[in-house]
Amino acid sequence: MIEFKNVSLTYPNGHQGLKNVNVKINPGEFIVVVGLSGAGKSTFIRSINQLVKPTDGELLIDGKNTLTFKERDLKGLRKNIGMIFQNYNLVNRMSVLRNVLTGRLGHTSTLKSLLGLFSEEDKQLALNSLKRVGIEEKAYSRADQLSGGQQQRVSIARALTQQPKYILADEPVASLDPPTSHIVMRDLKKINKEDGITTIVNLHFIDMAMEYADRIIGMRGGEIVFDGPASTVTEKTFEQIYGRPIKEDDLRGSVEENE
Numbered sequence: 546m547i548e549f550k551n552v553s554l555t556y557p558n559g560h561q562g563l564k565n566v567n568v569k570i571n572p573g574e575f576i577v578v579v580g581l582s583g584a585g586k587s588t589f590i591r592s593i594n595q596l597v598k599p600t601d602g603e604l605l606i607d608g609k610n611t612l613t614f615k616e617r618d619l620k621g622l623r624k625n626i627g628m629i630f631q632n633y634n635l636v637n638r639m640s641v642l643r644n645v646l647t648g649r650l651g652h653t654s655t656l657k658s659l660l661g662l663f664s665e666e667d668k669q670l671a672l673n674s675l676k677r678v679g680i681e682e683k684a685y686s687r688a689d690q691l692s693g694g695q696q697q698r699v700s701i702a703r704a705l706t707q708q709p710k711y712i713l714a715d716e717p718v719a720s721l722d723p724p725t726s727h728i729v730m731r732d733l734k735k736i737n738k739e740d741g742i743t744t745i746v747n748l749h750f751i752d753m754a755m756e757y758a759d760r761i762i763g764m765r766g767g768e769i770v771f772d773g774p775a776s777t778v779t780e781k782t783f784e785q786i787y788g789r790p791i792k793e794d795d796l797r798g799s800v801e802e803n804e
């Protein structure tokens with residue numbers, strides 16, 4: 546369980562990225578965070594693994610206030626959290642398999658990981674992760690030879706290989722075309738349901754949020770302005786979250802329309 550208690554984050558330049566956020570995220574949920582650019586979605590998600598550190602409040606993960614964590618506890622925390630970025634964050638010149646194996650780094654001794662020595666078990670785990678996202682045949686290709694959608698699936702496989710308790714995905718489909726975006730969202734949802742990994746995804750496409758989320762959190766100006774089941778969300782809800790009428794750009798579009 547993740548719990549934000551009166552969490553605020555003021556950036557060094559004085560800008561408030563989060564304002565008094567209070568929210569509980571339950572085990573196994575698939576949450577989509579929506580909001581316009583600058584609403585604070587990235588700041589919210591990155592606070593959880595402390596890529597950015599809140600300046601006030603308590604952020605409890607599995608009952609512990611992570612804001613008091615020192616380096617060693619933070620390492621332990623991050624081992625349990627897989628992260629997926631908009632631009633995949635792969636090492637281009639390495640093979641797909643080696644990129645996926647980096648998901649084991651938190652579980653491997655420093656010396657072994659420096660030497661690139663992964664066990665046969667880790668290798669099988671990595672290959673199985675690639676299989677689950679449908680690209681096991683790319684295991685020995687160089688990462689930069691893959692399409693954007695394939696690279697994002699490699700990054701999902703890397704997160705999966707980490708055997709995390711939580712997955713954070715920061716705009717995972719923003720660089721992809723509509724059909725590929727749906728493949729990536731389906732993979733994330735499938736993994737969430739099959740493995741029970743609590744998943745939080747930032748998106749700015751409202752149709753995708755409605756299609757894949759169990760629960761939607763809406764942000765504006767660093768605050769949570771909506772929190773409820775996806776089934777209760779309508780176009781009007783998004784207009785309230787965004788503070789303006791919905792536009793065509795707010796929609797990713799369906800697979801069919803683009804085929």
Ligand SMILES: Nc1ncnc2c1ncn2[C@@H]1O[C@H](COP(=O)(O)OP(=O)(O)OP(=O)(O)O)[C@@H](O)[C@H]1O
Nearest residue numbers: 556558560562580581582583584585586587588589
């Ligand atoms: N390092 C920083 N220093 C100062 N301000 C920042 C920093 N990072 C983000 N911000 C500001 O905090 C606000 C929230 O940014 P954040 O990236 O969390 O929003 P977002 O909803 O994820 O939007 P986007 O989709 O554009 O990334 C924005 O106004 C942004 O300019």
